[in-house]
Amino acid sequence: MQSLPNRPTAEPVADVLIIGGGVIGCSIAYHLSLAGSRVLLLEREHLAVGASGVSAGMLAPQVEAPFDDAFFALTLRGRAEHAPLAQTLLEDVGLDVECRATGILRVARDEAERVELQRRQRWQTARGLRAEWLEPNELGDCEPLLAGAAGRLLAGGLWLPDEGQVRSPRLVQALAAASVKRGARLLEGTWAVSLETEGDRIVGVRTPAGALHAPMVVLAAGVWSKDLARTVGLEVPVGPVKGQVITLRALNRFPCHVVWTGECYVVPKVDGQVILGATEEDGNYDRRPTLAGLGMLAEAALEFLPWAGQFTVEGMWAGLRPAAPDRYPIVGRAPGYDNLILATAHFRNGVLLGPLTGRWVADLIRTGTLAPELAPFSPERFQTGSADASP
Numbered sequence: 001m002q003s004l005p006n007r008p009t010a011e012p013v014a015d016v017l018i019i020g021g022g023v024i025g026c027s028i029a030y031h032l033s034l035a036g037s038r039v040l041l042l043e044r045e046h047l048a049v050g051a052s053g054v055s056a057g058m059l060a061p062q063v064e065a066p067f068d069d070a071f072f073a074l075t076l077r078g079r080a081e082h083a084p085l086a087q088t089l090l091e092d093v094g095l096d097v098e099c100r101a102t103g104i105l106r107v108a109r110d111e112a113e114r115v116e117l118q119r120r121q122r123w124q125t126a127r128g129l130r131a132e133w134l135e136p137n138e139l140g141d142c143e144p145l146l147a148g149a150a151g152r153l154l155a156g157g158l159w160l161p162d163e164g165q166v167r168s169p170r171l172v173q174a175l176a177a178a179s180v181k182r183g184a185r186l187l188e189g190t191w192a193v194s195l196e197t198e199g200d201r202i203v204g205v206r207t208p209a210g211a212l213h214a215p216m217v218v219l220a221a222g223v224w225s226k227d228l229a230r231t232v233g234l235e236v237p238v239g240p241v242k243g244q245v246i247t248l249r250a251l252n253r254f255p256c257h258v259v260w261t262g263e264c265y266v267v268p269k270v271d272g273q274v275i276l277g278a279t280e281e282d283g284n285y286d287r288r289p290t291l292a293g294l295g296m297l298a299e300a301a302l303e304f305l306p307w308a309g310q311f312t313v314e315g316m317w318a319g320l321r322p323a324a325p326d327r328y329p330i331v332g333r334a335p336g337y338d339n340l341i342l343a344t345a346h347f348r349n350g351v352l353l354g355p356l357t358g359r360w361v362a363d364l365i366r367t368g369t370l371a372p373e374l375a376p377f378s379p380e381r382f383q384t385g386s387a388d389a390s391p
């Protein structure tokens, strides 16, 4: 951990001050420092303490998408960023973020799900993506744990071989390490209390140790971005959707792929851990796991993936997904403030989109131009009178 400059100063402490040490803040720090900007990142607790530390780390645009739209296109691009980035980070800072194309098997629990998943398979295949329908008796060929009776509990499944995963906290750590290597300063245990303005500019960030000044500020504080924005009268409509997970260990029979039912998923990790997730609890700011949440997860797994009942329990975690009312990210200049960038509300896809958001926010800061693909997700869409309120 680094320490604050000795005295608060009106001199800029960096070219860009980033608030939030999750995957979004660290990815922005990484891309900016790669491009030569001087970066200072403030994290209230420690890196990846928020949603980014709890995430299952799936890179899963296809399994989530009900239809082909601008957001789907964005998430596909997001997925493509990961493998090259993982290789670069491995060579650069020696950390394996466990980026693997393990594939996802989205199983159907009943006829209605079967019809819906087959519909998705058709449009995704027509779009040139790999998506294969498996009948119940074929599930075991893909995932041995679904052979025989386990497969017959299900109404088939959609096999998506190009979906992947990373180890989310490791990705944050690697992005942070690569940023520091290029001169970025990351201050853990440093709370950004409020933003400070002079006219229509943000001039700094107040911390308990005094004000820090920078010509550009990025608000990437996850669900807490709303509170900080309010300190300068900005309404950023982001709220929490709590997610709980149980970390498990398979003693002998280990899943080969991510298996996802409508209500839960199991994600096998490189070291033999299996993440069982996740609840979706709207409006809940409490970061502690609850018996009800964990019970719901266990029940959902045992009903359709009964073999998971043999896994031993290692831990229980909860995190707050930052979510906008329309469930799409909020990325771009803050309305009314040219030198404040918002990068939040990545909801269920912050890990998937983190590297791409980081690269495009860095480009926005350095060139003044927002990638056109991000235009539908700009904060402007929530301004009253905005022509189109949905991406």
Ligand SMILES: Cc1cc2nc3c(=O)[nH]c(=O)nc-3n(C[C@H](O)[C@H](O)[C@H](O)COP(=O)(O)OP(=O)(O)OC[C@H]3O[C@@H](n4cnc5c(N)ncnc54)[C@H](O)[C@@H]3O)c2cc1C
Residues within 6 Å of the ligand: 019, 020, 021, 022, 023, 024, 025, 042, 043, 044, 045, 046, 047, 048, 049, 050, 051, 052, 053, 054, 055, 056, 057, 058, 059, 060, 190, 191, 192, 193, 220, 221, 222, 223, 224, 225, 228, 242, 243, 244, 245, 277, 278, 279, 318, 319, 320, 321, 322, 343, 344, 345, 346, 347, 348, 349, 350, 351, 352, 353
């Ligand atoms: C259970 C669960 C499973 C998930 N699974 C997936 C998945 O499989 N794939 C996927 O892509 N996404 C997944 N997500 C979503 C993903 O984790 C989030 O979208 C992403 O982590 C959001 O990153 P962030 O950096 O915006 O926020 P966070 O990770 O919450 O980081 C915000 C940081 O800001 C800091 N902060 C807040 N206020 C201040 C302040 N005033 N001063 C200084 N620092 C401050 C916090 O301490 C925190 O570290 C999952 C989320 C959960 C909860």
